[in-house]
Amino acid sequence: MATTLRGGAAVSGAAGCAPGDVAVCAAPHLFRASGAGRLDDEGRLAVLSVDTLASLLELSGVESLVDLGSGTGFYTNRLAERTTGLVYAVEVQPQMLKRHLEGGAPPNVRLVQADFRLLPLPEASVDRALSVYAYHEAPDIVWLQQVAKVLKPGGRFVIVDWRRSHGAVEHGPPMDLRATWEEVVEALTPHFSHVEGRDLDRFLFVAIGVK
Known part of the structure; x- marks a missing residue:
């Protein structure tokens, strides 16, 4: 069973990865929890700011959002502070x-343990979806179809990840794990009515699907 944590209480959710059995569902190249401290480094904002993400998501302040691969x-x-949803x-x-729970979270955040391929959310239930450095x-x-299912009509899915470019080797995962925005747009196309993508800078790309 997937687990949703709300204010320290564990609540059963839909089927997903069993607690403590991460290796069954997770990719072998998953960013390990042993390095979680790096995810809380404020220097990350210099590479990708919250303003940039809020703009890409087109947040007006009332949308619900699912952050896929939320880490810590x-x-x-930071995005939860930009919306009442x-x-x-x-x-x-x-x-x-x-x-994440121990570090605290805004009151509108719900923590969900789940595999992307088995999202424990109702169909057409969220306005926005986000994947930062998780693609x-x-x-x-397969998970892209799951994201499309949980988005409302007109919902927006934003993927930001590392470019497969030899000019972007200073940061991010090994080159053979990366994709181009064109490849991601192609993967999104069967599930979304509108897709687009571009390079954000020398390190990152964005791909967007609108349901």
């Missing part, structure tokens, strides 16, 4: 969620 909640919490922090690793960790692209 670095971006989740519920914000779901979906993370497969219980250790990451524990750190390259996913074991396959």
Whole structure:
């Protein structure tokens, strides 16, 4: 059973990764919880700001949001302060969620332990979806269909990840794990009515699907 943590209480959710059995569902190249401290480094904002994400998501201040691969909640919490809607922090690793919970979160954040491929959210229930630095960790692209299912009509899905470019080797995962925005747009196309993408800078790309 997936687990949703609300203010320290564990509540059963839909089927997903079993607690403590991360290896079954997680990709072998998943960013490990042992390095979670790096995810809380404020220097990350110099590479990708909250303003940039809020703009890409087109947040007006009332939308619900699901953050896929939320880690310790670095971006989740900051974006939750930009909206009155519920914000779901979906993370497969219980250790990451524990750190997020212990660090605190805005009252509109819900922590959810789940595999991307088995999102424990109702169909057409959220306005926005976000994946920051998680696309390259996913074991396959089946999860994109799951994201499309939980988005409301007109919902917006934003993916930001590391460019597969030899000019971007200073940061991010190994080059063979990366994608181009063109490849991600192609993967999104069967599930969304409108797709687009571009390079954000020398390190990052963005791909967007609108349901």
